[in-house]
Amino acid sequence: xxxxxxxxxxxxxxxxxxxxxxxxxxxxxxxxxxxxxxxxxxxxxxxxxxxxxxxxxxxxxxxxxxxxxxxxxxxxxxxxxxxxxxxxxxxxxxxxxxxxxxxxxxxxxxxxxxxxxxxxxxxxxxxxxxxxxxxxxxxxxxxxxxxxxxxxxxxxxxxxxxxxxxxxxxxxxxxxxxxxxxxxxxxxxxxxxxxxxxxxxxxxxxxxxxxxxxxxxxxxxxxxxxxxxxxxxxxxxxxxxxxxxxxxxxxx
Amino acid sequence: xxxxxxxxxxxxxxxxxxxxxxxxxxxxxxxxxxxxxxxxxxxxxxxxxxxxxxxxxxxxxxxxxxxxxxxxxxxxxxxxxxxxxxxxxxxxxxxxxxxxxxxxxxxxxxxxxxxxxxxxxxxxxxxxxxxxxxxxxxxxxxxxxxxxxxxxxxxxxxxxxxxxxxxxxxxxxxxxxxxxxxxxxxxxxxxxxxxxxxxxxxxxxxxxxxxxxxxxxxxxxxxxxxxxxxxxxxxxxxxxxxxxxxxxxxxxxxxxxxxxxxxxxxxxxxxxxxxxxxxxxxxxxxxxxxxxxxxxxxxxxxxxxxxxxxxxxxxxxxxxxxxxxxxxxxxxxxxxxxxxxxxxxxxxxxxxxxxxxxxxxxxxxxxxxxxxxxxxxxxxxxxxxxxxxxxxxxxxxxxxxxxxxxxxxxxxxxxxxxxxxxxxxxxxxxxxxxxxxxxxxxxxxxxxxxxxxxxxxxxxxxxxxxxxxxxxxxxxxxxxxxxxxxxxxxxxxxxxxxxxxxxxxxxxxxxxxxxxxxxxxxxxxxxxxxxxxxxxxxxxxxxxxxxxxxxxxxxxxxxxxxxxxxxxxxxxxxxxxxxxxxxxxxxxxxxxxxxxxxxxxxxxxxxxxxxxxxxxxxxxxxxxxxxxxxxxxxxxxxxxxxxxxxxxxxxxxxxxxxxxxxxxxxxxxxxxxxxxxxxxxxxxxxxxxxxxxxxxxxxxxxxxxxxxxxxxxxxxxxxxxxx
Ligand SMILES: Nc1ncnc2c1ncn2[C@@H]1O[C@H](COP(=O)(O)OP(=O)(O)OP(=O)(O)O)[C@@H](O)[C@H]1O
Ligand SMILES: [Mg+2]
Numbered sequence: 022x023x024x025x026x027x028x029x030x031x032x033x034x035x036x037x038x039x040x041x042x043x044x045x046x047x048x049x050x051x052x053x054x055x056x057x058x059x060x061x062x063x064x065x066x067x068x069x070x071x072x073x074x075x076x077x078x079x080x081x082x083x084x085x086x087x088x089x090x091x092x093x094x095x096x097x098x099x100x101x102x103x104x105x106x107x108x109x110x111x112x113x114x115x116x117x118x119x120x121x122x123x124x125x126x127x128x129x130x131x132x133x134x135x136x137x138x139x140x141x142x143x144x145x146x147x148x149x150x151x152x153x154x155x156x157x158x159x160x161x162x163x164x165x166x167x168x169x170x171x172x173x174x175x176x177x178x179x180x181x182x183x184x185x186x187x188x189x190x191x192x193x194x195x196x197x198x199x200x201x202x203x204x205x206x207x208x209x210x211x212x213x214x215x216x217x218x219x220x221x222x223x224x225x226x227x228x229x230x231x232x233x234x235x236x237x238x239x240x241x242x243x244x245x246x247x248x249x250x251x252x253x254x255x256x257x258x259x260x261x262x263x264x265x266x267x268x269x270x271x272x273x
Numbered sequence: 274x275x276x277x278x279x280x281x282x283x284x285x286x287x288x289x290x291x292x293x294x295x296x297x298x299x300x301x302x303x304x305x306x307x308x309x310x311x312x313x314x315x316x317x318x319x320x321x322x323x324x325x326x327x328x329x330x331x332x333x334x335x336x337x338x339x340x341x342x343x344x345x346x347x348x349x350x351x352x353x354x355x356x357x358x359x360x361x362x363x364x365x366x367x368x369x370x371x372x373x374x375x376x377x378x379x380x381x382x383x384x385x386x387x388x389x390x391x392x393x394x395x396x397x398x399x400x401x402x403x404x405x406x407x408x409x410x411x412x413x414x415x416x417x418x419x420x421x422x423x424x425x426x427x428x429x430x431x432x433x434x435x436x437x438x439x440x441x442x443x444x445x446x447x448x449x450x451x452x453x454x455x456x457x458x459x460x461x462x463x464x465x466x467x468x469x470x471x472x473x474x475x476x477x478x479x480x481x482x483x484x485x486x487x488x489x490x491x492x493x494x495x496x497x498x499x500x501x502x503x504x505x506x507x508x509x510x511x512x513x514x515x516x517x518x519x520x521x522x523x524x525x526x527x528x529x530x531x532x533x534x535x536x537x538x539x540x541x542x543x544x545x546x547x548x549x550x551x552x553x554x555x556x557x558x559x560x561x562x563x564x565x566x567x568x569x570x571x572x573x574x575x576x577x578x579x580x581x582x583x584x585x586x587x588x589x590x591x592x593x594x595x596x597x598x599x600x601x602x603x604x605x606x607x608x609x610x611x612x613x614x615x616x617x618x619x620x621x622x623x624x625x626x627x628x629x630x631x632x633x634x635x636x637x638x639x640x641x642x643x644x645x646x647x648x649x650x651x652x653x654x655x656x657x658x659x660x661x662x663x664x665x666x667x668x669x670x671x672x673x674x675x676x677x678x679x680x681x682x683x684x685x686x687x688x689x690x691x692x693x694x695x696x697x698x699x700x701x702x703x704x705x706x707x708x709x710x711x712x713x714x715x716x717x718x719x720x721x722x723x724x725x726x727x728x729x730x731x732x733x734x735x736x737x738x739x740x741x742x743x744x745x746x747x748x749x750x751x752x753x754x755x756x757x758x759x760x761x762x763x764x765x766x767x768x769x770x771x772x773x774x775x776x777x778x779x780x781x782x783x784x785x786x787x788x789x790x791x792x793x794x795x796x797x798x799x800x801x802x803x804x805x806x807x808x809x810x811x812x813x814x815x816x817x818x819x820x821x822x823x824x825x826x827x828x829x830x831x832x833x834x835x836x837x838x839x840x841x842x843x844x845x846x847x848x849x850x851x852x853x854x855x856x857x858x859x860x861x862x863x864x865x866x867x868x869x870x871x872x873x874x875x876x877x878x879x880x881x882x883x884x885x886x887x888x889x890x891x892x893x894x895x896x897x898x899x900x901x902x903x904x905x906x907x908x909x910x911x912x913x914x915x916x917x918x919x920x921x922x923x924x925x926x927x928x929x930x931x932x933x934x935x936x937x938x939x940x941x942x943x944x945x946x947x948x949x950x951x952x953x954x955x956x957x958x959x960x961x962x963x964x965x966x967x968x969x970x971x972x973x974x975x976x977x978x979x980x981x982x983x984x985x986x987x988x989x990x991x992x993x994x995x996x
Contacts (some may be wrong), residue, residue: 070907091684098908110900114922123918127909135917176904183908 022047023069023187028078030064030243038064040243042078046221048186049226050062053230053251054223056240057263062223065240069221070102071095083123092191093203103180103218107192110174111117113165117156119165119176121147124182143182150178154208170201177208188212190222196230206233312351328967335971339465342456345394347372347406351382351387351438354445366392372430374453383440386417387451394430394455399423405450406441414439426455445564467969471954475976478953479945481871482939490932493883497890497917499844504894508837513687513695513830516702518676523709529591529671536592537599537663544603555600558593591674595667599661605656612649614731614765616642687830700826706823707735708814715781715813719793722786728813729777735820736773741766742827777816781809842886851884856942860951871952878939878946886935893927894920930992937988944977 030039038061046052054062067073069080071087080087103124111120122139126147129139134146139147146190151157154174159167161167164175173193180188190209194202210233212218225231231238231251239247239254239262246262247254315321352361361379370393377388391401401422403411413422416434426432432453441449498504619642621628627643630636659666690698711728718725744765778784785791793809800806859877867873903918910918947955954973959969 072903072907096909098909099907102907104904104907106900106904108900110898110904112901112919112922114896114926115918116596119918123905123910123914124908126911126914126918131911131914134914137917178910188658189907252494 024081025069026079026081027193028065028068028080029076030061030068031071031076035211038243039068041230042240042243042245044238044245044248046219048219049213049217050236051210051220051234053234053237054221054240055225055227055230055237055262056223056246058082060240061243062240063191064243066191066221066223069169069187069189070099070104072104078137091208092209093253096127100191101175101185101213102187103183103185104175104189105173105180105193107195107208109169109176111164111172111175113163116160117151117162117164117167118147118160121150121160121178121182124179147178147182150181151175153181154178168201169197169255170205174198174206174208177205177212185218188218188220188222190220192223192225202229203232209233223236227251227259277538288905297373307891310597320632331676331967332971332974335970335975336465337468337972338462338977339468340462341459343459343928345372345455345457346452347374347391347394347454348450349374349376350375350379350448351450351451354382354449355380356446363989372453372455374451376451381438383438386435387438388433389451389453391426391432391453392430394426394432395457396426398458399425400432400453400455401437403452403454404436404439405452406439406444407447407449409441411452412439412451416987419750449926465972466864467972468558469959471972474947474954474957474973475980476859477871478943478947478955479940479980481874481943481951481953482878482936485875485943486932486936486939488879489882489886489935493890494928495884496844496848496883496887497894498885498920500891501894502847503897503899504842504916504920505837505841506835508840509833510836511687511830512699512825512828512832512834513702514680514684514835515681515834516699516706516825516830517683517687520705520709521676521679522672525672525675526668527671528675532667532711533591533595534664534667534673535596537602539601540596541603541606541660541663544605545607546603555597558600580681581672583681587674587678587681589777591670595670598666599663602656602659602663605652605654605659607656609656612645612652616644616646616649618642619645630856647734652932657767670830690830692829695829695831696826699829699832700822702830703825704818704822707817707819707824708737708978709817710821713812715793715810718786718813719795719809722790722792725781725783725786725793728781729774729783732777732813732816732820733770733774735817735824736776737766737770739773739820739824740769742824746827773820777813781813781815839932848884848887848891851880852888854881856881856946857949860946860949864950869950869952869956874943874946874951874953877951878942881942882935882939884918885938889931889935890924890928893924893931897923926995930995933988933991937984940984941981944981 023044025042025046026043028042029037031037031069042065054065056062064073064234067107068075069082069087071090071170075088080089082098082102085094085098087095090098112123119137122143125139125143126134129143132159133139148157148160151160154177156171156174156178159171159175164172167175176193188209192206193209197205206229209220209222222234234251237247237249237251237254238245241262247258350361363379366375367373372391372393374392375390378385381387391400394400401424402414402416405411405415414424414436416424416436420436424432424434436451445742620639628639630639679810687695687698711732712729714731718728741762744762758992784791786793793807795805796808797805798808798811804876856877858872859880863873863876867876897920901923902915904920905915943951943953945955947953947957948959950956954977958970958973958977961967961973
């Protein structure tokens with residue numbers, strides 16, 4: 022259970038990106054976060070694993086107050102929260118398997134890991150993770166040699182190494198074409214259904230939210246604008262979220 | 274804004290402005306012209322042109338090669354002042370093919386002209402005529418009508434020249450000798466001695482650059498992380514944590530040098546003992562370290578138990594690190610002897626020095642022996658270095674360990690103190706830290722007059738903090754949600770900086786030091802266990818305590834302190850300062866310390882390279898993709914891991930490129946570092962120029978040009994591959 026209480030984020034320049042957000046997300050839910058560009062989706066997701074420190078409010082996950090955690094505690098918490106990014110954030114010059122293994126750093130011996138040593142069973146785990154996202158044969162390629170969709174799957178494999186219970190996905194498919202988008206979304210769906218992962222995924226297309234999520238949260242100017250099932254978003258709601266000018270675009 | 278044509282006045286103003294700017298630019302350049310003494314009269318003087326011509330001709334005729342000669346000589350007697358009974362009979366040509374000369378007169382007085390003919394000499398080589406007075410030194414007679422002493426034999430080995438009889442006082446009646454000396458090339462031309470010396474010095478130059486570059490890589494790579502804004506900015510600490518760890522630094526230093534250095538010395542002796550003993554100790558310590566690091570990861574609690582464990586771990590790591598340093602030092606010292614012996618067994622020393630190889634196989638063995646001896650030298654010096662630095666190393670380890678232990682233990686407690694306590698604690702800790710800080714700067718200030726400025730400067734920094742904090746308090750803007758300073762707050766901090774600077778300046782009498790170069794007086798206030806505390810330092814500490822105390826009390830222990838920003842600024846300032854000192858000047862100072870020779874050059878270039886590479890490297894870090902850093906942080910990796918996996922792979926290629934570039938620069942610099950006594954070819958070049966031996970200097974110049982352009986090309990092509 023992830024509980025967000027009165028979350029507010031004010032950036033250093035004084036910009037209020039999140040305004041008093043409160044949410045409760047039960048385990049195993051697939052939640053889509055939608056909203057216009059600049060509405061605070063990324064900020065919300067980053068506050069949850071404290072890549073950004075919230076200004077006010079609390080985030081409680083499985084009875085642990087993330088906002089109050091010390092650096093050490095925070096690392097323990099982050100190990101169980103996977104995150105994937107729009108830009109994939111792989112180390113392009115490193116091999117795919119090194120990228121995947123780096124998802125395990127929070128678990129392995131910190132001294133040995135500095136010399137790029139991982140026990141054999143961790144390497145097997147990494148290969149298994151790559152197997153799950155269907156690119157095991159690319160394990161020893163450089164990450165930069167992969168296509169966008171493949172890179173995002175490496176990103177997913179990296180989070181799998183964390184054995185996460187919660188997955189934060191910040192526009193994971195925004196820089197992919199529609200067909201690849203669907204294949205990446207399907208992997209997320211798979212994790213949600215097979216492993217019971219809670220997934221928070223920000224998306225640009227309502228149609229993707231409709232196809233994959235149990236629940237949609239809409240942000241507007243840092244405020245919670247809508248919270249409910251995707252089906253409940255009719256034309257009127259849509260215009261409230263995205264503005265009067267907006268028209269729905271389908272992505273197939 | 275309106276779109277109509279701009280008013281006329283505007284146009285006129287602009288024209289005026291342009292004219293003013295042009296006038297100013299002209300003034301600047303004409304003044305520059307005068308200051309740099311550009312004038313065309315001197316270069317036109319005939320004497321200077323001739324000098325230039327000669328110097329250039331010599332420079333462009335480097336004596337790289339050399340021809341050895343033997344000499345053919347033929348002589349005839351010459352009587353000074355023809356005797357009354359008539360001139361002695363002329364000698365006629367001998368019948369055999371031996372070289373001989375004929376002269377047109379067999380006697381005469383000074384300034385008579387004598388024609389000398391030579392036959393059967395070596396063809397087309399140079400010759401000279403010498404005059405050997407009775408029982409005197411031979412002197413060269415320059416042939417009449419030629420500018421030079423030397424002249425040439427023709428294709429048949431003949432010559433004919435005219436000379437004047439020299440004026441030699443009291444020589445009347447004596448028989449002198451006229452001698453022709455003709456040079457006969459012996460063997461093929463070979464490299465000259467100059468070339469040999471230059472090559473030797475060139476090798477020294479290249480290695481000087483190589484060693485300086487290599488030594489600078491590690492320090493500058495480490496510094497570059499602290500000088501990278503993107504890595505440092507997010508590092509924040511609460512003021513309380515910072516103050517606790519800072520206050521513990523000197524205590525840790527004392528404890529470290531008292532308790533850890535005996536361990537280090539013990540390990541050093543161990544390492545110096547038998548190789549077996551050292552090896553087994555190293556193994557045991559290695560196991561201990563692995564075990565120590567392995568264990569605590571299993572436990573995931575963060576309570577008191579874990580904290581105690583991490584304290585024990587920190588102490589253990591400190592001991593192990595000290596011991597390993599000591600062991601390495603000892604190994605170096607004993608390894609020196611070992612390899613030295615091995616080397617001299619392979620290449621025995623004879624009475625005339627090292628044995629000379631008879632064949633290729635032996636040469637190989639000898640070369641190996643030499644390499645082993647040099648290796649022994651190297652690790653011996655490194656061992657000695659560690660031995661000499663044992664005390665400071667132990668001190669630093671102790672300081673770092675104790676301050677990190679302090680942070681661990683007080684982290685939680687500091688977080689939960691209430692507001693009043695937080696401000697009181699801040700005041701106390703702030704006073705202690707301020708006193709330590711200014712105590713340190715004042716001690717530095719006692720070393721040289723102008724270093725005395727350091728204390729007012731640091732105090733001014735604290736003062737700025739005090740004033741801007743006080744301003745926040747007074748205006749009640751402390752609870753502002755929006756950080757970022759307002760103008761008036763910045764103004765208040767500048768006022769604070771200025772006031773405190775002036776006050777400290779006056780209180781500590783810095784003016785005397787700055788104006789008259791007088792060091793602060795060494796009046797002892799009290800003597801702590803043989804450690805004198807000077808009145809001057811105590812005064813500075815008092816000022817620091819007051820400023821630090823007020824600042825700490827105003828801010829409270831819970832205030833966030835931009836620790837990373839501070840590290841960044843400090844590192845950058847030091848790097849920039851170092852970089853602005855030319856290696857030649859550094860070389861001058863190091864020559865005083867370690868004496869004339871390449872070692873001084875190595876030190877100078879290393880120091881400069883650290884500063885310069887540190888900056889270049891850090892700029893590379895600043896331009897990396899931050900995405901992977903975020904991604905790794907989000908997986909729960911610690912900071913060191915994040916750097917190893919997200920930063921290092923991105924910076925290795927540019928680091929290699931810049932290191933090559935730096936080696937290139939260092940080779941250039943090491944060619945001239947010798948001008949101040951820093952070794953390498955520059956020293957030779959300077960000597961030769963001072964002695965006006967331009968042909969020899971030409972060899973050095975040519976060698977430098979060749980090596981630099983080869984390296985230039987090599988480094989450019991390697992860099993291209995990595996960027
Ligand atoms: N570091 C920052 N400093 C100041 N303002 C920021 C910062 N990061 C984001 N913002 C502002 O906060 C607001 C929310 O940003 P955020 O990145 O959360 O939006 P988003 O919903 O993810 O948008 P997008 O769909 O374009 O990714 C934006 O207006 C942005 O300009
Ligand atoms: Mg975003």
